[in-house]
Amino acid sequence: MSEKKILLTEKEIPEKWYNIMADMPNKPLPPLNPATRTPIGPEALAPIFPMGLIQQEVSAEKWIDIPEQVRDMYKIYRPTPLFRAYGLEKALDTPAKIYYKYEGVSPAGSHKPNTAIPQAYYNKQEGVKKILTETGAGQWGSALAFACNMFDMECEVFMVRLSYDGKPYRKMMMNTWGASVHASPSKLTQAGRTILAKDPNSPGSLGIAISEAIELAVQSESSKYALGSVLNHVLLHQTIVGQEALLQMEKAGDLPDIVIAPFGGGSNFAGLSFPFLRLNLDEGKKIRAIASEPASCPKLTRGVFRYDFGDTIGMTPLLPMYTLGHNFIPAPIHAGGLRYHGAGVIVSQLLKDNLIEARAHHQLECFEAGVLFARTEGIIPAPEANHGIATAVQEAQKCKEEGISKTILFNLCGHGNFDMAAYDAYFSGKLSEHELTTAEIDSSLAELDTPTIA
Amino acid sequence: MSEKKILLTEKEIPEKWYNIMADMPNKPLPPLNPATRTPIGPEALAPIFPMGLIQQEVSAEKWIDIPEQVRDMYKIYRPTPLFRAYGLEKALDTPAKIYYKYEGVSPAGSHKPNTAIPQAYYNKQEGVKKILTETGAGQWGSALAFACNMFDMECEVFMVRLSYDGKPYRKMMMNTWGASVHASPSKLTQAGRTILAKDPNSPGSLGIAISEAIELAVQSESSKYALGSVLNHVLLHQTIVGQEALLQMEKAGDLPDIVIAPFGGGSNFAGLSFPFLRLNLDEGKKIRAIASEPASCPKLTRGVFRYDFGDTIGMTPLLPMYTLGHNFIPAPIHAGGLRYHGAGVIVSQLLKDNLIEARAHHQLECFEAGVLFARTEGIIPAPEANHGIATAVQEAQKCKEEGISKTILFNLCGHGNFDMAAYDAYFSGKLSEHELTTAEIDSSLAELDTPTIA
Numbered sequence: 001m002s003e004k005k006i007l008l009t010e011k012e013i014p015e016k017w018y019n020i021m022a023d024m025p026n027k028p029l030p031p032l033n034p035a036t037r038t039p040i041g042p043e044a045l046a047p048i049f050p051m052g053l054i055q056q057e058v059s060a061e062k063w064i065d066i067p068e069q070v071r072d073m074y075k076i077y078r079p080t081p082l083f084r085a086y087g088l089e090k091a092l093d094t095p096a097k098i099y100y101k102y103e104g105v106s107p108a109g110s111h112k113p114n115t116a117i118p119q120a121y122y123n124k125q126e127g128v129k130k131i132l133t134e135t136g137a138g139q140w141g142s143a144l145a146f147a148c149n150m151f152d153m154e155c156e157v158f159m160v161r162l163s164y165d166g167k168p169y170r171k172m173m174m175n176t177w178g179a180s181v182h183a184s185p186s187k188l189t190q191a192g193r194t195i196l197a198k199d200p201n202s203p204g205s206l207g208i209a210i211s212e213a214i215e216l217a218v219q220s221e222s223s224k225y226a227l228g229s230v231l232n233h234v235l236l237h238q239t240i241v242g243q244e245a246l247l248q249m250e251k252a253g254d255l256p257d258i259v260i261a262p263f264g265g266g267s268n269f270a271g272l273s274f275p276f277l278r279l280n281l282d283e284g285k286k287i288r289a290i291a292s293e294p295a296s297c298p299k300l301t302r303g304v305f306r307y308d309f310g311d312t313i314g315m316t317p318l319l320p321m322y323t324l325g326h327n328f329i330p331a332p333i334h335a336g337g338l339r340y341h342g343a344g345v346i347v348s349q350l351l352k353d354n355l356i357e358a359r360a361h362h363q364l365e366c367f368e369a370g371v372l373f374a375r376t377e378g379i380i381p382a383p384e385a386n387h388g389i390a391t392a393v394q395e396a397q398k399c400k401e402e403g404i405s406k407t408i409l410f411n412l413c414g415h416g417n418f419d420m421a422a423y424d425a426y427f428s429g430k431l432s433e434h435e436l437t438t439a440e441i442d443s444s445l446a447e448l449d450t451p452t453i454a
Numbered sequence: 455m456s457e458k459k460i461l462l463t464e465k466e467i468p469e470k471w472y473n474i475m476a477d478m479p480n481k482p483l484p485p486l487n488p489a490t491r492t493p494i495g496p497e498a499l500a501p502i503f504p505m506g507l508i509q510q511e512v513s514a515e516k517w518i519d520i521p522e523q524v525r526d527m528y529k530i531y532r533p534t535p536l537f538r539a540y541g542l543e544k545a546l547d548t549p550a551k552i553y554y555k556y557e558g559v560s561p562a563g564s565h566k567p568n569t570a571i572p573q574a575y576y577n578k579q580e581g582v583k584k585i586l587t588e589t590g591a592g593q594w595g596s597a598l599a600f601a602c603n604m605f606d607m608e609c610e611v612f613m614v615r616l617s618y619d620g621k622p623y624r625k626m627m628m629n630t631w632g633a634s635v636h637a638s639p640s641k642l643t644q645a646g647r648t649i650l651a652k653d654p655n656s657p658g659s660l661g662i663a664i665s666e667a668i669e670l671a672v673q674s675e676s677s678k679y680a681l682g683s684v685l686n687h688v689l690l691h692q693t694i695v696g697q698e699a700l701l702q703m704e705k706a707g708d709l710p711d712i713v714i715a716p717f718g719g720g721s722n723f724a725g726l727s728f729p730f731l732r733l734n735l736d737e738g739k740k741i742r743a744i745a746s747e748p749a750s751c752p753k754l755t756r757g758v759f760r761y762d763f764g765d766t767i768g769m770t771p772l773l774p775m776y777t778l779g780h781n782f783i784p785a786p787i788h789a790g791g792l793r794y795h796g797a798g799v800i801v802s803q804l805l806k807d808n809l810i811e812a813r814a815h816h817q818l819e820c821f822e823a824g825v826l827f828a829r830t831e832g833i834i835p836a837p838e839a840n841h842g843i844a845t846a847v848q849e850a851q852k853c854k855e856e857g858i859s860k861t862i863l864f865n866l867c868g869h870g871n872f873d874m875a876a877y878d879a880y881f882s883g884k885l886s887e888h889e890l891t892t893a894e895i896d897s898s899l900a901e902l903d904t905p906t907i908a
Contacts, residue, residue: 003464004529010457075458076832087604105559107832109871149829150541172874175881176828374630375603378530378561417563417871420626427629 004086006248008079013071014243017236020274020346022062023281026353028345029453031317032307037451040317047218048225052122056233064236066118073117073150074240077106082248083412087376089396096399097254098392100412101245101272102379108173110337110382110414111268112143112228115237119226120147130154130223132216134184134209137163137336138170139382139414140228145179155179158186158212161204163336169418184209191215191313205329206340207312214315229265230310230344238271241411246275249409255279256287256409258395262387263291263300263358264337266344272411277355290395291347291358292387294338294366296434297330299323300351300358302441307451308342318450321348325444331434333363334422335383361390362433367426369393370416382414383422458540460702462533467525468697471690474728474800476516477735480807482799483907485771486761491905494771501672502679506576510687518690520572527571527604528694531560536702537866541830543850550853551708552846554866555699555726556833562627564791564836564868565722566597566682569691573680574601584608584677586670588638588663591617591790592624593836593868594682599633609633612640612666615658617790623872638663645669645767659783660794661766668769683719684764684798692725695865700729703863709733710741710863712849716841717745717754717812718791720798726865731809743810744849745801746841748792748820750888751784753777754805754812756895761905762796772904775802779898785888787817788876789837815844816887821880823847824870836868837876 021027030039042054049057056064066074085098103111123131131148134157135141141157148155157179164171164183171181184204185192191211195202202208217225227234242259249255259276261269273289280287293300299322308323310316323342330339343351350356361369370386372393373379381389388410399406416423425431475481484493496508503511510518520528539552557565577585585602588611589595595611602609611633618625618637625635638658639646645665649656656662671679681688696713703709713730715723727743734741747754753776762777764770777796784793797805804810815823824840826847827833835843842864853860870877879885 004526005464007461007463009461010459072458107834146832150832168878169871169874172878172881173834173871176825176834176870176874176877178829371630375632378600378604380561380627380630416630417623417627420623420630423630424622424626427626 003084005081005083006251007081008244008247010075010079012247013074013078014066014240015071016063016065018239018243018275018278019059019062019064019236020277021232022060023278024349026349028349029320031319032451034309034314034318037318044317048214050123050126050128050224052125053119053233056236057231067121070118070121077113078240079244080105082245083377084252085377088373091372091376092393092396092400094396094400095403095405096396097405097407098396099249099252099256099407099409101241101409102412103241104379104412104415108139108143108146109417110139110143111238111241111271111411112140113146114240114271115228115234115267116143116147118237120144120151120153123224124151124153128153128222128224130156131226132156132213132223133226133228134158134206134213136160136206136339138167138174138418139337141181142170142173143228144226145174145177148179149177156216157181158184158209160184160206160209161202167418184212186212188212189215205312210311211313211315229267230342232344232346234267235270235274235344235346238267239274241271242273242275245272245409254407257406258288258290258408260290260292260388260391260408260410262338262384262411262413263293263343264384265340266347268411268413270344270347273356289356290391291356292391293358293360294333294335294387295360295362296333296436297324297339298360298436299341299343301360304445305348305352306448306453308448309450310342319345320453321345322351324441325448327447328444334419335366335387337384338387359391361387364431364433366390367423367431379412380416381412382416383419385413388412457538459535459537460706461535462698462701464529464533466701467528467532468520468694469525470517470519472693472697472729472732473513473516473518473690474731475686476514477732478803480803482803483774485773486905488763488768488772491772498771502668504577504580504582504678506579507573507687510690511685520694521575524572524575531567532694533698534559536699537831538706539831542827545826545830546847546850546854548850548854549857549859550850551859551861552850553703553706553710553861553863555695555863556866557695558833558836558866558869562593562597562600563871564593564597565692565695565725565865566594567600568694568725569682569688569721570597570601572691574598574605574607577678578605578607582607582676582678584610585680586610586667586677587680587682588612588660588667590614590660590793592621592628592872593791595635596624596627597682598680599628599631602633603631610670611635612638612663614638614660614663615656621872638666640666642666643669659766664765665767665769683721686798686800688721689724689728689798689800692721693728695725696727696729699726699863708861711860712742712744712862714744714746714842714845714862714864716792716838716865716867717747717797718838719794720801722865722867724798724801727810744845745810745812746845747812747814748787748789748841749814749816750787750890751778751793752814752890753795753797755814758899759802759806760902760907762902763904764796773799774907775799776805778895779902781901782898788873789820789841791838792841813845815841818885818887820844821877821885833866834870835866836870837873839867842866
């Protein structure tokens with residue numbers, strides 16, 4: 001057997017993030033002020049984000065330097081390995097060559113620290129002492145807790161009550177890195193108190209937790225807010241994944257025909273695929289990029305392209321995105337990181353322009369793919385990661401049917417160490433599939449009174 | 455900052471394990487038949503282990519080839535990184551240089567697959583279809599489940615009832631790799647039924663679980679038993695850790711003055727230290743090797759060197775070891791992997807000959823060191839690993855006091871993803887320290903009627 005892993009040295013950690021905005025044939029439409037419905041500028045974001053990140057949010061520069069201190073911190077787990085999936089190929093008896101980039105080697109166990117680290121860094125640069133955020137299942141919260149700890153900053157996390165009570169290990173992980181974690185809704189904010197007054201037993205939601213984090217963040221000059229996906233600067237930071245993978249594929253003497261990644265808000269998918277899409281845009285390559293989303297939250301495959309809010313409550317600017325409607329409540333699937341109603345604006349525009357593809361998978365199909373992967377490659381994936389595996393398996397099977405060999409690369413974005421209860425539910429037949437009807441989607445979209453896009 | 459991680463390529467994975475037995479000035483005394491108290495030969499082990507492993511158990515060859523299929527399977531996670539602990543050094547303000555080898559990158563999260571893989575391989579070579587074993591907290595059981603799965607063999611694990619009920623995630627991990635897991639004591643064996651007849655609510659023990667696994671293993675030609683530490687062949691397999699670390703230290707242009715590893719039965723410590731002790735034995739180097747054990751189970755620092763049983767019930771051959779007595783019940787500390795009454799025979803002989811050192815740490819001191827590590831290096835260690843960190847911190851502090859720089863290398867043998875409840879107990883002040891009295895040790899040793907050693 002030739003090499004199973006293609007490794008890079010620390011010196012080969014990319015020195016720049018790739019900003020696809022510079023190369024897009026159609027730039028995203030501007031965000032709108034929700035009250036006036038007129039375009040807003042970057043200054044509107046200043047109360048919640050530091051200028052270093054806001055500049056990246058609106059930058060048209062193709063390459064953005066990764067600060068030396070960020071690269072140093074990346075060295076805790078980067079470069080991450082790229083694997084040739086010999087075991088999975090054999091099990092599928094496919095002529096396809098399958099590769100995967102493994103981001104589960106980070107201390108927080110996923111790709112999320114790739115943006116948590118620079119976000120902490122740019123905040124620190126501008127004198128911010130504390131960063132507030134929300135977290136659902138806990139992946140993002142623990143990544144930010146880790147990053148803030150490493151830059152000696154405070155971190156305060158509002159964790160959806162349902163997860164806070166039901167998934168305590170992620171909370172303890174955040175505590176270990178020194179973060180304070182509150183069950184949301186909490187009595188610490190007006191938003192939380194209002195919700196609790198109506199329903200003292202509220203299980204919370206990401207929308208509420210975002211409101212609480214922002215409310216506290218804007219109360220002090222020395223505190224800011226951070227988001228783990230969707231926004232342009234978050235997608236930008238994640239391109240470190242694809243930049244490394246590109247180098248590694250070159251070392252393997254190969255180039256993918258298809259790149260695949262799970263899709264929640266877009267940063268996972270953007271991180272792997274954008275550096276390969278650059279080859280299409282710059283050099284006329286024809287690499288297909290497929291976003292893998294849950295069938296229970298199918299904004300890319302069944303949503304509409306129009307302006308919508310980034311949060312549930314409607315506090316953010318209006319963004320041009322594929323959306324199921326900001327009031328859409330996804331079924332409680334185990335891939336908590338993919339339960340988001342909309343898609344980041346860059347990815348939405350790329351899909352609109354047919355430069356990328358999307359595919360939806362049912363939960364049971366994803367776990368089936370994940371267990372096959374664990375038993376052939378040895379690594380137990382996070383439920384989110386199983387979506388990318390499901391697409392890769394489909395493409396490999398298609399290669400077999402058609403008798404052709406393609407090169408497939410997917411992002412194994414995290415390990416499943418904190419998700420064993422989900423696997424247990426799968427094995428014991430307790431995992432159900434929520435079949436989302438067209439009527440349910442129509443009903444969610446019918447509530448929208450946000451601007452449409454021609 | 456120079457390189458934080460020193461990485462090797464897959465081609466650099468060592469091709470041989472190092473067998474320290476060949477270089478020991480005094481060879482270990484032979485095991486004794488418990489009935490006749492006369493030396494037994496390797497054939498006595500044939501009912502429970504395959505010949506490939508028994509040959510390694512008694513081999514006097516200095517270098518033993520790692521089979522190509524084993525090296526291929528190692529590539530799933532090996533070579534593992536070696537880190538320079540810049541963050542920890544800075545926090546300690548020490549002139550010492552601190553390095554650590556990180557074994558938590560394996561799919562099972564610890565160093566245990568280093569021996570689980572070859573054990574599965576040699577069993578497979580001899581036509582064994584199923585391997586049985588016991589597990590306490592679950593580290594070893596999940597490593598063997600992983601390895602058996604990769605070699606397409608059955609794996610059956612008897613998991614101590616207390617852990618089975620209280621730490622379900624490790625069980626689910628084993629299930630995900632296809633292993634069957636029974637709470638022990640079980641009704642599947644005579645040993646289990648006997649215990650349950652006396653106490654239907656027995657919480658179980660490692661000793662009982664070993665008895666159950668062996669009882670079933672010997673009932674069929676096609677099944678064998680496997681042990682995760684203590685025995686010579688297990689220590690041998692773990693030397694892959696130190697062999698890699700030696701190469702990595704050379705790349706760093708450094709050589710450790712002190713190597714440190716946690717001590718349970720000996721394989722963790724042997725794995726890192728033996729390849730460095732070879733430099734002492736072969737080349738007259740003066741590298742100190744320190745075994746870090748829990749103060750609540752201090753066989754090396756407070757036990758006696760005499761013949762004793764490897765298990766609690768007294769089924770195994772009598773082994774010449776440092777022991778607290780096979781009836782000694784360690785306090786329920788969170789470092790479950792270190793709760794073993796005795797030390798493997800090779801390590802015991804080395805300690806007897808003053809070729810290695812040992813140090814005991816209290817649980818609270820270990821968690822304090824572990825949290826310092828998590829907050830400065832970013833990785834949350836397993837409670838077992840915290841023992842090695844505690845020794846490294848002490849040595850680094852000593853360097854500061856004495857104003858000298860030494861090079862310290864320790865084995866970060868696993869991550870703490872499955873141990874967050876232990877950290878939570880630590881932070882909430884619920885971790886207690888069991889102060890082991892001399893009377894307690896004396897009382898355990900007084901029960902022993904096994905042969906003494908002059």
